[in-house]
Amino acid sequence: MPELSVEAQKKVDKLKKAYLNSFPEKLNQLQLLWERTENKGYLEGDLNELAAFCHKLAGSSGSYGLLEISQAARSIEQYCHDGFSSVGLNKASIDELRALYINLVKRLVM
Amino acid sequence: MSQHIEQIAENLYALTARKMKPLVVVVDKHNNYISHHGELTDYQLPEFEVGQNCIDMLPFLVGLEDEPYVSLPIVNFNEDSISSVNVIKINFHRYVVLLEASQEHQREQQATQESNETKLLYQKLQQLTEQLEVANNAKTRFISGMSHEFRTPISSILGYSGLLVNEFSPEDDRYQFARSIESNTQYLLSLIDNVLEHAQLEADKLLTNIAPFVLNDLIINIGHMFGSYVDESGVEFKVHTSDSLPEAICSDFLRVQQVLINLIGNAFKFTEKGTVTVDFDWKNDELIVSVSDTGSGIPKEYQTSIFQAYNRYEPDTKGAGLGLTISAQIADKLKGRLELESETGIGSTFTLYVEARPANLLTIKQDVLNNKSKKILIVEDDLDLVELLKIYLNELGYSAIAVMSGNEALQYSEDEELDLVLLDMQLPDRSGVDVARKLRSQKFTAPIIAMTASSNNDDKVRALQAGCNEFLSKPIQLPPLMNAINNVLNINA
Numbered sequence: 001m002p003e004l005s006v007e008a009q010k011k012v013d014k015l016k017k018a019y020l021n022s023f024p025e026k027l028n029q030l031q032l033l034w035e036r037t038e039n040k041g042y043l044e045g046d047l048n049e050l051a052a053f054c055h056k057l058a059g060s061s062g063s064y065g066l067l068e069i070s071q072a073a074r075s076i077e078q079y080c081h082d083g084f085s086s087v088g089l090n091k092a093s094i095d096e097l098r099a100l101y102i103n104l105v106k107r108l109v110m
Numbered sequence: 111m112s113q114h115i116e117q118i119a120e121n122l123y124a125l126t127a128r129k130m131k132p133l134v135v136v137v138d139k140h141n142n143y144i145s146h147h148g149e150l151t152d153y154q155l156p157e158f159e160v161g162q163n164c165i166d167m168l169p170f171l172v173g174l175e176d177e178p179y180v181s182l183p184i185v186n187f188n189e190d191s192i193s194s195v196n197v198i199k200i201n202f203h204r205y206v207v208l209l210e211a212s213q214e215h216q217r218e219q220q221a222t223q224e225s226n227e228t229k230l231l232y233q234k235l236q237q238l239t240e241q242l243e244v245a246n247n248a249k250t251r252f253i254s255g256m257s258h259e260f261r262t263p264i265s266s267i268l269g270y271s272g273l274l275v276n277e278f279s280p281e282d283d284r285y286q287f288a289r290s291i292e293s294n295t296q297y298l299l300s301l302i303d304n305v306l307e308h309a310q311l312e313a314d315k316l317l318t319n320i321a322p323f324v325l326n327d328l329i330i331n332i333g334h335m336f337g338s339y340v341d342e343s344g345v346e347f348k349v350h351t352s353d354s355l356p357e358a359i360c361s362d363f364l365r366v367q368q369v370l371i372n373l374i375g376n377a378f379k380f381t382e383k384g385t386v387t388v389d390f391d392w393k394n395d396e397l398i399v400s401v402s403d404t405g406s407g408i409p410k411e412y413q414t415s416i417f418q419a420y421n422r423y424e425p426d427t428k429g430a431g432l433g434l435t436i437s438a439q440i441a442d443k444l445k446g447r448l449e450l451e452s453e454t455g456i457g458s459t460f461t462l463y464v465e466a467r468p469a470n471l472l473t474i475k476q477d478v479l480n481n482k483s484k485k486i487l488i489v490e491d492d493l494d495l496v497e498l499l500k501i502y503l504n505e506l507g508y509s510a511i512a513v514m515s516g517n518e519a520l521q522y523s524e525d526e527e528l529d530l531v532l533l534d535m536q537l538p539d540r541s542g543v544d545v546a547r548k549l550r551s552q553k554f555t556a557p558i559i560a561m562t563a564s565s566n567n568d569d570k571v572r573a574l575q576a577g578c579n580e581f582l583s584k585p586i587q588l589p590p591l592m593n594a595i596n597n598v599l600n601i602n603a
Contacts, residue, residue: 004501004502004505004588005505008501008502008504008505011501012498012501015494015497015498015501019494022494052536055536055563055564056492056536056563058563058584058585059492059495059562059563059584059585059586060492060494060495060584060585061585062563062584062585062586063494063495063498063584063585063586063587064494064498064585065585067585070585074563077563
């Protein structure tokens with residue numbers, strides 16, 4: 001198991017701090033995407049954009065060891081892609097997506 | 111009526127006679143024949159003449175002349191048949207009653223054998239039960255010990271977080287509360303790590319990574335780590351190194367360090383005043399590190415059991431009681447051993463022996479230098495990841511450049527000589543698959559590693575079909591990244 005040198009670890013820690021500091025901004029983006037998606041009635045284009053955002057967030061947060069956020073973001077991505085295509089758009093599936101969204105928001109805030 | 115009874119008696123007699131072949135031989139007190147009732151041939155006895163001495167044919171009568179009643183349950187007349195014999199003395203006559211007992215004997219023997227087998231099974235069962243009890247006791251001890259161990263830091267964490275959120279807590283103290291929470295959490299984590307590691311070792315799943323490393327790195331690390339202990343405890347800390355130590359050796363740096371941290375940590379834990387001394391030596395292709403303390407020592411009777419799991423000589427001590435077990439098991443994995451010498455009141459010395467071979471320092475440096483000349487292009491639009499990847503790649507000795515789009519990547523690979531491309535599969539302008547295909551059509555020959563957060567196997571296949579050589583899943587972590595790079599660059603780790 002390779003381990004980082006002390007200097008490299010310090011750099012990673014610094015990056016992680018910066019990454020954590022970018023959460024308010026990321027949260028803002030996420031909220032904007034969500035509101036647009038919700039207001040326009042869950043159009044495919046908006047859902048795709050939301051999925052892309054979450055895809056990216058899942059990759060980066062996990063790389064910094066924030067596995068819960070990564071998992072929460074990935075669930076949204078998967079639901080946008082697979083969930084709706086199998087269940088279709090209805091109250092239950094929208095509630096499910098909203099629950100996933102709230103879960104991610106919570107984890108980003110905490 | 112009486113007729114019936116007689117008939118029944120007769121039938122009963124016949125029944126018994128068929129099975130038990132009763133024979134009564136009447137002799138006088140000198141064992142001379144008087145008369146008999148029953149069949150002599152049933153017992154292979156000849157016809158006797160009255161007054162004939164029977165002792166040759168009924169040898170068991172010898173010495174019983176004066177006994178009023180003797181019962182001999184098993185008498186062997188010949189090889190095939192076994193009889194039960196009763197000798198009854200009435201006045202001057204003695205009645206020798208013979209009954210066939212072969213079947214009875216056989217049945218008895220069988221019963222004895224069966225009961226012997228049952229006894230053996232029972233003993234086995236008892237042994238197993240005892241073993242299980244021992245294991246179960248260890249488990250119970252472990253669970254009660256561990257729940258106590260876990261409880262202590264958790265209640266501290268709970269207590270301090272309560273104080274931390276309490277609006278009446280003075281602002282100045284809050285930092286201290288947070289620090290206490292941090293240190294307790296760290297302690298909890300190390301406890302869990304220990305338990306998990308032990309489970310892995312039990313399952314024989316512990317992996318080692320044998321690679322050349324510089325011994326001085328290890329010695330310096332140890333010095334740094336325990337420097338703070340010295341200030342806190344007032345115990346002196348000395349590190350000696352022998353001149354015979356090679357500069358670098360081939361072994362598992364982290365595992366050796368782990369064992370030493372545990373041994374030295376223990377030494378400080380059990381030493382109130384005096385010195386903790388670490389000696390690094392090299393003999394017969396073995397790294398020998400001994401950790402001595404001037405603590406209370408360990409009594410002889412505990413010296414062997416101290417390496418067993420959850421066994422602690424001092425039951426009140428903090429920890430899972432796994433440190434020495436894990437250390438001994440790691441030593442074993444590294445083809446070495448852990449030995450203990452201790453005397454109560456004087457102190458203990460734990461010595462770690464690790465089989466190793468000296469490594470050429472030049473080759474280690476050469477590896478990193480070789481990597482330095484290798485250039486890796488990162489194609490990734492997520493800035494958060496680009497910086498992290500750069501640190502990782504630099505740490506592995508590579509030089510890394512990053513571009514944020516597919517078009518830039520295509521441009522860059524035409525202008526520059528590259529050794530490797532790390533390619534994200536979701537770029538803003540083009541898909542990673544598209545970029546890989548384009549690169550290959552531009553006769554780009556260096557390896558490409560595809561990166562994506564997708565766990566979909568189809569995506570993996572598509573990337574490989576487009577010309578990527580390896581596939582790396584996000585989140586990005588150092589070990590898989592290193593493995594993937596080593597794989598495609600044919601570097602043997």
